[in-house]
Amino acid sequence: MTMRSTSLRKTTIASALSVLVLYGGLILSLGWFFDGPVLRDALVSERTLFSVRLSLLAATVATCLAMLLAIPAAYALSRYRFWGCELIDTLLELPLIVSPAALGAMLLIFFNNPLGVWIQDHIMRIVFTFAGIVLAQFVTILGIATRLLKIAFDEVPTELETVARTLGATPCHAFLTVTLPLARRGVIAAFILSWAKALGEFGATIMIAGTMAMRTETLPSAIYLRLASADIEGTVALILVLVFIGLTALFISRRLLGKGAHA
Amino acid sequence: MLELKSVTVSAGNFRLQDIDLTLAEGECHAVLGPSGSGKTTLLNTVLGVLSPERGRIRLDGVDITDVSVERRGLGYVPQNLGLFPHLSVRDNLAYSPRARGLSRTQFQPMVDTLVEATGIGALLDRQTTTLSSGERQRVGLVRALASQPRLVLLDEPFTALNESLRRELWWLMRELRQQHGLTVMIVTHDLTEAYFLADNVSVLLEGRVIQQGEKAAVYGRPVSPAVAHFLGVETLQPGRVMIVKEGLATVEVGGAQLLAIAPPGVREHVLVSIRGEDVILQRGAGEISSARNRLPARVVSVQPGSPLMGVELDAGFPLFALVTRPAYEEMNLRPGDPVTAIIKAPSVHLIVRTP
Numbered sequence: 001m002t003m004r005s006t007s008l009r010k011t012t013i014a015s016a017l018s019v020l021v022l023y024g025g026l027i028l029s030l031g032w033f034f035d036g037p038v039l040r041d042a043l044v045s046e047r048t049l050f051s052v053r054l055s056l057l058a059a060t061v062a063t064c065l066a067m068l069l070a071i072p073a074a075y076a077l078s079r080y081r082f083w084g085c086e087l088i089d090t091l092l093e094l095p096l097i098v099s100p101a102a103l104g105a106m107l108l109i110f111f112n113n114p115l116g117v118w119i120q121d122h123i124m125r126i127v128f129t130f131a132g133i134v135l136a137q138f139v140t141i142l143g144i145a146t147r148l149l150k151i152a153f154d155e156v157p158t159e160l161e162t163v164a165r166t167l168g169a170t171p172c173h174a175f176l177t178v179t180l181p182l183a184r185r186g187v188i189a190a191f192i193l194s195w196a197k198a199l200g201e202f203g204a205t206i207m208i209a210g211t212m213a214m215r216t217e218t219l220p221s222a223i224y225l226r227l228a229s230a231d232i233e234g235t236v237a238l239i240l241v242l243v244f245i246g247l248t249a250l251f252i253s254r255r256l257l258g259k260g261a262h263a
Numbered sequence: 264m265l266e267l268k269s270v271t272v273s274a275g276n277f278r279l280q281d282i283d284l285t286l287a288e289g290e291c292h293a294v295l296g297p298s299g300s301g302k303t304t305l306l307n308t309v310l311g312v313l314s315p316e317r318g319r320i321r322l323d324g325v326d327i328t329d330v331s332v333e334r335r336g337l338g339y340v341p342q343n344l345g346l347f348p349h350l351s352v353r354d355n356l357a358y359s360p361r362a363r364g365l366s367r368t369q370f371q372p373m374v375d376t377l378v379e380a381t382g383i384g385a386l387l388d389r390q391t392t393t394l395s396s397g398e399r400q401r402v403g404l405v406r407a408l409a410s411q412p413r414l415v416l417l418d419e420p421f422t423a424l425n426e427s428l429r430r431e432l433w434w435l436m437r438e439l440r441q442q443h444g445l446t447v448m449i450v451t452h453d454l455t456e457a458y459f460l461a462d463n464v465s466v467l468l469e470g471r472v473i474q475q476g477e478k479a480a481v482y483g484r485p486v487s488p489a490v491a492h493f494l495g496v497e498t499l500q501p502g503r504v505m506i507v508k509e510g511l512a513t514v515e516v517g518g519a520q521l522l523a524i525a526p527p528g529v530r531e532h533v534l535v536s537i538r539g540e541d542v543i544l545q546r547g548a549g550e551i552s553s554a555r556n557r558l559p560a561r562v563v564s565v566q567p568g569s570p571l572m573g574v575e576l577d578a579g580f581p582l583f584a585l586v587t588r589p590a591y592e593e594m595n596l597r598p599g600d601p602v603t604a605i606i607k608a609p610s611v612h613l614i615v616r617t618p
């Protein structure tokens with residue numbers, strides 16, 4: 001029994017360490033092409049700073065919009081049985097099973113059909129604009145955000161809402177004072193993971209917004225363009241910027257969620 | 264006070280049918296039933312979480328069938344108490360008055376009185392997750408009562424506690440009822456708890472109220488074999504009514520004859536129901552007593568128990584008696600010993616068997 005559990009311990013810890021070796025190794029391998037002056041130049045270049053600002057702003061706007069829709073949607077999927085709820089539940093994984101490029105292509109095709117053209121002509125220009133970047137990121141993260149929030153709401157017992165209502169709270173008041181505070185760790189985790197995913201989004205963004213320098217060039221697009229032009233050192237510098245921002249966000253999320261929390 | 268009239272409600276595959284239930288002002292009413300009998304469904308219907316397909320619910324004469332949960336003015340303590348883990352005890356207690364828009368001066372005196380009565384003053388700044396079981400129960404009760412509900416609903420709130428703590432809280436509940444004139448509906452599968460706390464009981468089996476009335480009457484005179492089984496009647500034997508005279512029925516049970524109060528509409532074939540605590544045992548032929556039934560019997564086995572010992576007898580039919588430990592030790596009963604089983608006629612209850 002002891003031998004078996006020791007063997008299990010060794011095997012599982014080795015698996016966990018292999019994750020570290022894989023991702024850590026990939027990051028460390030960047031060092032082979034690391035060039036300090038190039039990194040410094042990249043960090044202070046107007047074009048890079050624009051890409052960073054654009055990526056941070058678009059990811060934040062897209063995540064806020066996604067949360068505004070995902071919170072009520074996830075609550076409905078968690079609490080009510082209604083027509084179409086199982087179909088919606090299945091569709092939440094669409095961005096995971098369909099490649100981001102395909103998702104972006106679907107958006108581009110939509111904006112070339114009569115309804116999409118009308119929207120572009122009368123409401124807002126989407127294709128090759130900042131709004132297009134936000135929309136691509138929004139579509140990519142909405143399903144994941146809703147799934148994570150649904151899990152968070154599922155973990156709050158409905159009985160607590162019933163008790164709150166017997167104590168005089170309206171359903172809305174019960175949601176705001178009981179359900180949401182109890183699900184707050186899940187909500188924060190959903191926000192930060194969705195934001196991180198939006199920040200690194202590339203496939204859908206390039207399809208609908210393109211990669212126009214100083215206009216729609218996000219950080220992942222900039223990485224792609226640098227690599228396409230065989231600028232390896234510049235690519236490494238931008239990857240390090242993206243990794244730094246992403247890991248910082250995840251670190252903050254773990255701090256916010258408390259020690260031992262799994263984002 | 265509370266009146267359910269022909270209420271039918273479905274929850275998943277379960278159906279609660281034609282429930283008629285009445286609670287008077289200041290009454291404690293226990294809804295008794297085994298797991299899966301529909302107790303929680305009934306409670307959820309009164310709370311307003313479930314809507315009846317048919318029937319009406321009235322509270323203080325006002326139809327509340329379609330009134331939302333928060334506007335029914337009910338206090339509720341669920342089985343796991345439902346304390347809000349993200350709030351302190353103080354904030355849990357203030358939740359209801361705040362949700363109802365009461366000012367501090369309106370609710371604080373009541374909360375203070377309840378806090379003092381239940382002895383939870385030292386816990387007010389604690390998080391509910393750090394409380395012991397007994398402390399949690401007290402906080403749950405005070406929170407439900409803080410907004411002075413018209414009716415308090417308790418869903419097996421004392422089930423998970425140890426025996427001494429349970430009894431302590433039963434007494435506390437009794438005191439709170441007396442002090443605040445509470446009307447209480449408690450659902451439980453615990454017969455002792457229901458007997459201790461309630462004035463009246465309803466027996467709920469498979470989604471229907473089978474029997475309802477004053478607790479002693481329901482316990483002593485079950486209307487059906489199913490109710491008798493659920494209420495833990497130890498002796499339930501088929502019998503044949505031989506003669507009915509002056510309100511007394513002579514019943515043949517196995518090889519013995521018993522005198523019982525004849526129920527209305529008694530027929531030839533009955534089930535004889537006798538509770539173990541109504542059987543008095545005497546060694547040998549026994550002493551003279553006023554009891555109408557004196558049955559010679561032999562001890563078959565003795566079942567240790569606390570606080571009562573079970574004695575299985577052969578009195579011409581299987582008969583079960585409960586005796587106190589001192590009485591058992593004094594009689595020094597052993598299997599095969601001859602005894603006299605004495606049962607008063609009113610303690611022999613006849614259940615009319617449907618053909």
